[in-house]
Amino acid sequence: MLTAELVRFTRRRGQILPRFVPPRDPALLALASDMIATVEAHVGATRAELEEALACWIPAGQAGRVEQGLAKLLDKRCAWSTAAPVDPVALRETLFDLAANHHPVAPDPSAQGTPRAQLIEEAARRHGLTSLETEEALYADLKSAQRLTSFRTLSDTRLVERYNLALAQTLLLRAASMEVLVRETQAPVLRQLFRWLKFFQLMHRSHHSAEGLRVRIDGPSSILQQSQRYGVALGSFVALLPHLQRWELRAEIRWSPDRSPDLLRLDERSGLKPGWRLTGTWQSDAERMLREQLARTESPWQPCDESVLIPLQGGEVLVPDVTLVHRLDGRRVHLDIVGFWRRGWLESRWQSLQQAHIQGWILCLSRQLATERVDTTDCPTPLLTFASVIPLKQLLALVEQHALPPAVASSDT
Amino acid sequence: MSEAILRFHQGTLTLQVDSALASELQLGALPLVYDERVDLWRAHANAYRDVFSHLHRVTPLCGVRLEDRARAYTPLALRWRDTGRHPRDYQRAALDAWVSAGRQGTIVLPTGAGKSYVAHLLMENAARSTLIVVPTIDLMHQWYSGLLDTFALDEVGLLGGGAHDLRPVTITTYDSACLHMERYGDRFGLLLCDEVHHLPGPTYQLAALACLAPFRAGLTATPERQDGGETRLASLVGPVVYRREIKELAGHYLADYDTERVEVELDEDEALAYAEARARYTSFLRESGVSLEREGWAGFLRACTRSERGREALLAWRIQRAIPMTCRQKLAKVSDLLLQHRHDRTLLFTHDNATVYELSRRHLLPAITHQTPVRERKALLAGFRQGRYPALITSKVLNEGVDVPEANVAIVLSGSGSVREHVQRLGRVLRKSGDKRARLYEVITRATTEEHVSERRREHDAYR
Numbered sequence: 001m002l003t004a005e006l007v008r009f010t011r012r013r014g015q016i017l018p019r020f021v022p023p024r025d026p027a028l029l030a031l032a033s034d035m036i037a038t039v040e041a042h043v044g045a046t047r048a049e050l051e052e053a054l055a056c057w058i059p060a061g062q063a064g065r066v067e068q069g070l071a072k073l074l075d076k077r078c079a080w081s082t083a084a085p086v087d088p089v090a091l092r093e094t095l096f097d098l099a100a101n102h103h104p105v106a107p108d109p110s111a112q113g114t115p116r117a118q119l120i121e122e123a124a125r126r127h128g129l130t131s132l133e134t135e136e137a138l139y140a141d142l143k144s145a146q147r148l149t150s151f152r153t154l155s156d157t158r159l160v161e162r163y164n165l166a167l168a169q170t171l172l173l174r175a176a177s178m179e180v181l182v183r184e185t186q187a188p189v190l191r192q193l194f195r196w197l198k199f200f201q202l203m204h205r206s207h208h209s210a211e212g213l214r215v216r217i218d219g220p221s222s223i224l225q226q227s228q229r230y231g232v233a234l235g236s237f238v239a240l241l242p243h244l245q246r247w248e249l250r251a252e253i254r255w256s257p258d259r260s261p262d263l264l265r266l267d268e269r270s271g272l273k274p275g276w277r278l279t280g281t282w283q284s285d286a287e288r289m290l291r292e293q294l295a296r297t298e299s300p301w302q303p304c305d306e307s308v309l310i311p312l313q314g315g316e317v318l319v320p321d322v323t324l325v326h327r328l329d330g331r332r333v334h335l336d337i338v339g340f341w342r343r344g345w346l347e348s349r350w351q352s353l354q355q356a357h358i359q360g361w362i363l364c365l366s367r368q369l370a371t372e373r374v375d376t377t378d379c380p381t382p383l384l385t386f387a388s389v390i391p392l393k394q395l396l397a398l399v400e401q402h403a404l405p406p407a408v409a410s411s412d413t
Numbered sequence: 414m415s416e417a418i419l420r421f422h423q424g425t426l427t428l429q430v431d432s433a434l435a436s437e438l439q440l441g442a443l444p445l446v447y448d449e450r451v452d453l454w455r456a457h458a459n460a461y462r463d464v465f466s467h468l469h470r471v472t473p474l475c476g477v478r479l480e481d482r483a484r485a486y487t488p489l490a491l492r493w494r495d496t497g498r499h500p501r502d503y504q505r506a507a508l509d510a511w512v513s514a515g516r517q518g519t520i521v522l523p524t525g526a527g528k529s530y531v532a533h534l535l536m537e538n539a540a541r542s543t544l545i546v547v548p549t550i551d552l553m554h555q556w557y558s559g560l561l562d563t564f565a566l567d568e569v570g571l572l573g574g575g576a577h578d579l580r581p582v583t584i585t586t587y588d589s590a591c592l593h594m595e596r597y598g599d600r601f602g603l604l605l606c607d608e609v610h611h612l613p614g615p616t617y618q619l620a621a622l623a624c625l626a627p628f629r630a631g632l633t634a635t636p637e638r639q640d641g642g643e644t645r646l647a648s649l650v651g652p653v654v655y656r657r658e659i660k661e662l663a664g665h666y667l668a669d670y671d672t673e674r675v676e677v678e679l680d681e682d683e684a685l686a687y688a689e690a691r692a693r694y695t696s697f698l699r700e701s702g703v704s705l706e707r708e709g710w711a712g713f714l715r716a717c718t719r720s721e722r723g724r725e726a727l728l729a730w731r732i733q734r735a736i737p738m739t740c741r742q743k744l745a746k747v748s749d750l751l752l753q754h755r756h757d758r759t760l761l762f763t764h765d766n767a768t769v770y771e772l773s774r775r776h777l778l779p780a781i782t783h784q785t786p787v788r789e790r791k792a793l794l795a796g797f798r799q800g801r802y803p804a805l806i807t808s809k810v811l812n813e814g815v816d817v818p819e820a821n822v823a824i825v826l827s828g829s830g831s832v833r834e835h836v837q838r839l840g841r842v843l844r845k846s847g848d849k850r851a852r853l854y855e856v857i858t859r860a861t862t863e864e865h866v867s868e869r870r871r872e873h874d875a876y877r
């Protein structure tokens with residue numbers, strides 16, 4: 001994220017429009033790659049030296065806010081450390097002890113006391129340094145004197161993309177809540193979305209509308225006090241949205257001095273790129289093989305493309321891995337394909353399903369990936385265990401037994 | 414039988430109860446809000462005491478079973494080590510006032526009057542797991558050793574500064590408290606905020622809101638805030654229940670002290686450079702029509718970033734500010750005072766870190782800033798206390814709380830106009846140690862803005 005003074009936006013008729021930079025502008029990309037090259041070339045240099053070198057790319061004041069923003073993003077990828085021939089802390093200890101024994105020290109000839117140069121020489125001798133080296137090493141561990149040890153470099157395009165995302169995230173720091181409209185329902189992405197909500201300890205209310213799934217996002221105390229305390233989490237969360245193909249975000253931003261709200265609107269056309277890689281959206285082998293098997297058979301049970309979202313009490317959301325729909329009569333059943341699992345997880349999943357009275361749900365548990373042996377005989381949910389491939393015949397038998405008519409299966413909406 | 418269940422959820426308190434019972438239970442009388450997202454009633458965690466006592470009274474009448482799953486704090490029986498220390502009259506009175514106020518409230522005592530000892534008395538009295546919140550890592554370490562010296566405790570937990578160890582008695586910083594209270598706000602029965610004037614800030618107050626501790630205490634020498642936030646203390650930890658000022662305790666409980674203002678002058682070249690920089694800065698203000706009184710410092714900075722002239726003005730402002738802080742006569746005066754007090758224990762205070770390091774290099778004296786590594790900082794403070802180092806230079810990190818009772822001379826070379834900062838700096842040398850007499854010098858460069866700044870910060874009865 002950027003700092004407040006680096007944010008660029010326009011306010012117009014109650015809207016706040018971030019001034020994104022054109023991600024393919026040749027001049028901007030050239031600047032970005034120059035700045036990246038400058039940082040790369042300064043591995044080993046001090047922070048003060050790097051700042052001076054970067055300064056020639058950065059106009060001061062408001063005119064240079066983009067450049068300052070890029071520098072800020074680059075700085076976050078830098079690692080610093082102290083480089084000195086001796087440990088500055090040990091050197092200071094020597095010098096302060098020497099000086100204490102000869103207190104007071106005369107910093108210049110006009111003052112009374114022990115001449116400073118004499119003490120420096122003595123400390124230098126003890127540490128095997130010259131006087132000049134001693135003076136340099138004395139506070140070599142201060143921030144400005146620290147040296148750049150490594151830089152996680154990135155491409156010019158990526159830096160510019162990061163800048164635009166950071167701009168949106170910074171504006172969201174001053175949002176009390178936001179509303180996201182998700183126009184696609186791809187199970188892995190959706191599941192990741194709700195996992196992230198949980199990770200950021202955000203809360204949500206979602207409902208389906210003609211346009212898609214509307215998710216209002218804020219935090220536990222938002223209903224007690226309109227506050228921007230969840231702004232960081234909201235901003236971080238936004239880095240995930242560009243993974244969706246079609247989405248829209250609305251948030252009230254109170255940036256103006258009078259704290260009047262302006263509407264921030266972003267969608268897939270804003271050109272934002274994800275800030276985080278998506279993890280956990282892979283398809284398990286078991287799921288992939290099940291889909292392949294079904295595709296080869298003549299079975300009327302086929303996976304449906306749209307995945308289903310089942311909100312539970314306490315803000316949790318269940319997203320089945322596969323939803324099978326009967327091609328002829330529209331009956332449905334949800335499959336929960338579980339790889340690694342522990343007893344505790346299983347019990348809490350049973351509890352969630354029971355509490356929400358969820359029917360038409362089949363658990364497929366991997367025997368290979370179970371981390372402990374669990375007796376599943378008294379499991380209240382229909383359950384199928386498998387070694388590496390889900391046995392299709394057994395599965396379809398269970399499906400027939402537990403499938404629900406269309407109206408009931410989608411009771412979540 | 415229907416039930417009402419209280420839970421702690423991320424810094425809030427939730428109540429699960431059949432909504433048909435809401436009016437019968439008189440939930441409207443409580444700061445609870447219905448949260449449709451989860452079908453629960455919700456309040457800031459600090460409402461726990463009110464909500465619990467209300468429900469405890471009302472639920473039996475309505476035939477509702479009250480289940481408290483929110484509280485995760487534990488009784489705590491503290492045993493004193495044999496330190497031979499006994500409460501002074503005012504320390505006992507502070508404890509009594511706090512207990513009569515329902516074990517909530519703010520206690521105001523001057524620095525050096527033994528606030529930590531009062532805190533120990535409160536902890537013993539509350540007898541519940543306790544979270545102590547302090548502003549700095551230094552203070553965290555100081556409280557840590559203070560608690561281990563006072564009570565027969567096996568462990569004291571630390572949260573912050575790289576440590577993440579929760580115990581029935583835990584010390585944390587305001588920063589860490591804000592980060593972690595949403596997770597651990599249910600674990601403590603007593604919330605004890607040291608230097609509590611920090612708490613009413615927009616961010617730090619979350620630490621108190623997200624904690625359900627029914628017992629609360631704030632300690633400070635100066636509750637007043639420039640933004641008037643002290644009025645919010647009442648709702649966060651409780652109103653001031655006990656107060657004593659420096660003058661009431663000086664001599665008997667605090668060291669006697671003198672304050673002396675030393676004036677130095679700019680040399681001719683410095684005076685010229687000062688006047689020139691000042692002219693550049695004030696003419697910019699005039700031309701751009703920026704009024705510091707009207708638009709404040711932020712307004713000036715905004716104006717400065719808009720043009721090349723503005724940037725020059727900002728630079729000129731920095732120059733005119735820096736010249737009086739490190740002018741030759743002032744630096745020479747430092748040498749004089751260090752010579753004069755070569756057998757004393759002296760603290761030097763400056764406004765900024767650059768000057769701290771300049772003085773440290775010149776006089777080869779230890780310096781402490783927020784950049785000083787933790788271990789070195791501890792070693793330097795210990796060395797100063799033990800007399801290994803005759804003097805210590807710092808800017809703001811020692812303004813608050815850190816004990817250096819042996820220090821008897823303070824030299825303020827530059828600072829802000831803040832009364833609190835100045836009182837706290839004086840407080841650093843006031844802790845009673847034998848029959849010492851403390852001395853505070855304020856070195857001011859004449860005919861510069863320092864004179865005005867000095868006037869402002871001395872507006873406290875300790876200087877009159």
